[in-house]
Amino acid sequence: MADKHKPAPMVDEVSEFEILELAVRELAIEKGLFTAEDHQAWTEYMHTLGPLPAARLVAKAWLDPEYKKLCIEDGVKASLEVGIDWINQMPTKFGTPSDYCNLRVMADTPKLKHVVVCTLCSCYPRPILGQSPEWYRTPNYRRRLVRWPRQVLTEFGLQIPEDVEVRVVDSNQKTRYIVMPERPEGTEGWTEDQLTEIVTRDCLIGVAVPKPGKTANDPRPVRKALKPYSH
Amino acid sequence: MTEINPEKIELDQEMESRNLDKSAIPVLEKIKKQGRSWKELSNQYGVENPDPPWKITLEATCDVLSEVSCALPGIERRWEEDELCDQHYADVPFPERQLLALAHSLIRRGLIDEEDLAKHMQEVSKRLNMV
Numbered sequence: 400m401a402d403k404h405k406p407a408p409m410v411d412e413v414s415e416f417e418i419l420e421l422a423v424r425e426l427a428i429e430k431g432l433f434t435a436e437d438h439q440a441w442t443e444y445m446h447t448l449g450p451l452p453a454a455r456l457v458a459k460a461w462l463d464p465e466y467k468k469l470c471i472e473d474g475v476k477a478s479l480e481v482g483i484d485w486i487n488q489m490p491t492k493f494g495t496p497s498d499y500c501n502l503r504v505m506a507d508t509p510k511l512k513h514v515v516v517c518t519l520c521s522c523y524p525r526p527i528l529g530q531s532p533e534w535y536r537t538p539n540y541r542r543r544l545v546r547w548p549r550q551v552l553t554e555f556g557l558q559i560p561e562d563v564e565v566r567v568v569d570s571n572q573k574t575r576y577i578v579m580p581e582r583p584e585g586t587e588g589w590t591e592d593q594l595t596e597i598v599t600r601d602c603l604i605g606v607a608v609p610k611p612g613k614t615a616n617d618p619r620p621v622r623k624a625l626k627p628y629s630h
Numbered sequence: 631m632t633e634i635n636p637e638k639i640e641l642d643q644e645m646e647s648r649n650l651d652k653s654a655i656p657v658l659e660k661i662k663k664q665g666r667s668w669k670e671l672s673n674q675y676g677v678e679n680p681d682p683p684w685k686i687t688l689e690a691t692c693d694v695l696s697e698v699s700c701a702l703p704g705i706e707r708r709w710e711e712d713e714l715c716d717q718h719y720a721d722v723p724f725p726e727r728q729l730l731a732l733a734h735s736l737i738r739r740g741l742i743d744e745e746d747l748a749k750h751m752q753e754v755s756k757r758l759n760m761v
Contacts, residue, residue, distance in 0.1 A: 407677075410671045410672065412671070413755070414671060415661045415666070416666075416667070416684070416726050416729055417683075418758065421684070422747060423732065423736065426746060427691065427742065432694075432695060432699045432741060433698050433701075437698045438687070438690055441689075441693050442686055445690050446686060490697075520708035520712075530689065533724045536724075621724070623720065
């Protein structure tokens, strides 16, 4: 009986990093840099974030040409239909982190493929896509994608034919992007829920394309940059 | 032709003028050498969650420092993180190196004190390991 209800495995020791995180947070509160309540409100908000709303937005747009038009014209308004309010949902109640509140939905076509980067740092449409993956934050991806997008996409397993234009969109403090990939063949008659499942985070960044049966991101290598960091 | 982002030029100048001390900080060097990363711990204990439980609270700390108090704007923190990771924490996995870089920035900006941090870490450690 007891064996049937084995608890999930857990890390049974406290790491120095865990101690450091808590110590930094408590000291910052003690020094008056922010309050415990502020921190709690942001933590709760962070827990609500993930890529599902963006995936649903794309799936809905595949099924509804009018909604697709809205997505392209006004990403913030279109986000409301998938439960994301870029202005009022944030703990600030007057906008989103770093004051951004402009979402652009970049629709791929048979002759145009979009891919997202933030060359300045790691700006990412967190309210609708959750936390950015580690590789997206690296100087290696940020430096190389804007110079050699086809090469980088090939490393992600995405071969873009020569007659298809690759457009790199660079996020900034005010504007965030997601990619609306083309609906793949073999999904005729699918429901919104079925379609949502194949729009992975990597498809929404633009480094992958949706495929029937593929519902998870591939593990991605994190490459270091050889040249030292400088501004 | 490469277009140069005017935002970048402005930030370049601002960061240059700050001239933040990027030298190593002993308390953080010790954690870098002795701390066990989540990857190591989760492998050892068979835990499948790819991120440590403290990742969300770390992200929240970064956000409140930027969005609520404006003590450490997000873009400056990220630039310092890139530079500090390059110089000191390149071999530390993510998000552990993000945490080390944040602590490094806070100390060098005078927002928290290195000795206070070392002392407070001892207190936290004692508390978390009481049972």
